Amino acid sequence: MLAIENLQLNTQGKLRHFLSIEGLNKDLLTEILDTAESFAGASEQSIKKFPLLRGKTIVNLFFENSTRTRATFELAATRLSADILSMNIATSATSKGESLLDTIRNMEAMQVDMFVVRHSLSGAAHFIAQHTAPHINVINAGDGQHEHPTQAMLDMFTIRRVKKQFAGLRVAIVGDILHSRVARSQILALNMLGVEEVRVIAPKTLLPAQVEELGVSVYYDMHVGLKNVDVIIMLRLQKERMNSTFLPSENEYFKCFGLTDEKLKIANRDAVVMHPGPINRGVEIASSVADGPQSVILQQVSNGIAVRMAVLSMTMNGNRGAE
Numbered sequence: 001m002l003a004i005e006n007l008q009l010n011t012q013g014k015l016r017h018f019l020s021i022e023g024l025n026k027d028l029l030t031e032i033l034d035t036a037e038s039f040a041g042a043s044e045q046s047i048k049k050f051p052l053l054r055g056k057t058i059v060n061l062f063f064e065n066s067t068r069t070r071a072t073f074e075l076a077a078t079r080l081s082a083d084i085l086s087m088n089i090a091t092s093a094t095s096k097g098e099s100l101l102d103t104i105r106n107m108e109a110m111q112v113d114m115f116v117v118r119h120s121l122s123g124a125a126h127f128i129a130q131h132t133a134p135h136i137n138v139i140n141a142g143d144g145q146h147e148h149p150t151q152a153m154l155d156m157f158t159i160r161r162v163k164k165q166f167a168g169l170r171v172a173i174v175g176d177i178l179h180s181r182v183a184r185s186q187i188l189a190l191n192m193l194g195v196e197e198v199r200v201i202a203p204k205t206l207l208p209a210q211v212e213e214l215g216v217s218v219y220y221d222m223h224v225g226l227k228n229v230d231v232i233i234m235l236r237l238q239k240e241r242m243n244s245t246f247l248p249s250e251n252e253y254f255k256c257f258g259l260t261d262e263k264l265k266i267a268n269r270d271a272v273v274m275h276p277g278p279i280n281r282g283v284e285i286a287s288s289v290a291d292g293p294q295s296v297i298l299q300q301v302s303n304g305i306a307v308r309m310a311v312l313s314m315t316m317n318g319n320r321g322a323e
Contacts, residue, residue, distance in 0.1 A: 007129055014318035017129045017138045018311050020147045021188040029156065029192055032310050036157050039079075040306035052313050053082035059107055060086040061128075062118040062141070068277055068301060069141050069151070073116050076308035085112070100124075101131060108133050114316065115139070122146035122181075137315040145181055151276050152185030154307040156193060158300050159231055162272050166190070170228055172199040172267075173216075174257060175235030175284050178206045182276045183235060184214070191215045201225035202257065222257060226266040233274045234259050234285050250283050259285045264294065272296050 008023055010016045015028065042048070058077045062070055070086065077084040107115070114137040117125040122144030129138040142148040156166075163169060171190055177183045177200050190198045200211060201219045212218060219225030226232065237253065259273065273285075273295045281287045290297060 015315045016318045019140045021185045035310035036306040039309045051081045053080040056082045056113040058114045072304040118142045147185045148181040152189045154304040166193040166195045169195040169230045170197045171231040172229045173233045174201040176206045179238040187214045229267040
């Protein structure tokens with residue numbers, strides 16, 4: 001199997017596929033953020049469309065349900081003037097027994113240029129990138145419990161817009177770290193971009209083994225873990241991937257690890273609150289916090305369009321240098 005970093009980059013070190021934060025570097029992540037900034041600034045004007053991907057066809061292959069990610073990829077592709085085809089996998093040939101590779105081969109025969117893939121199995125986007133035609137780009141829109149790199153980058157973009165820089169920041173990621181593909185991508189990106197400290201706060205049952213090896217400080221108590229924090233990222237309890245042994249009840253979880261106004265006061269006064277969504281109000285976060293003045297959750301959603309425009313355009317251009 002090819003290493004992810006070799007598969008993702010062309011011979012000039014530019015993005016060919018975007019499968020993982022792992023294997024990239026600070027310069028590439030910064031280039032994504034800078035490119036997204038240019039799109040965000042232009043999108044705030046009256047003209048929101050760019051001809052960069054005119055004539056290109058992008059296929060959304062979503063084997064899992066996702067409203068927010070799928071919608072922002074569709075908007076990003078449309079604003080870059082690409083043609084977008086979103087596959088309803090539940091009624092596609094794949095659900096009738098066709099293999100994943102057969103689906104890919106049939107899409108390739110339609111002369112498409114890019115696959116945006118969301119799948120319940122870790123490594124699915126990487127597998128497709130290994131087996132697809134050389135001219136086709138692949139973007140990982142979330143694979144199993146592995147990574148969700150574009151979500152991490154829109155989170156980084158939001159942090160940079162609000163806090164201006166990464167140096168000196170303390171960031172706390174709170175909740176279901178064990179089942180979260182977003183958390184892994186966030187941790188990798190935050191450390192790569194040079195924050196002072198990444199903390200994870202969760203019950204022991206929702207932390208992966210040897211989580212410290214990812215470059216984080218581990219806390220089991222919100223009242224300790226939130227001290228001196230600049231950014232708080234709340235994670236959804238992924239109940240579809242767990243059973244009752246992971247936590248006693250949602251009420252007990254909210255009492256210990258839910259973000260309330262009282263707990264928010266423990267962090268720095270200008271701390272911002274983030275959440276990749278969808279939000280479970282009253283489970284991981286109180287409505288008063290989610291809708292409060294320190295929340296940038298809706299900004300994350302808006303920023304997702306610009307960041308995904310950046311990734312789409314950079315990977316499509318990066319394929320010109322592929323061997």
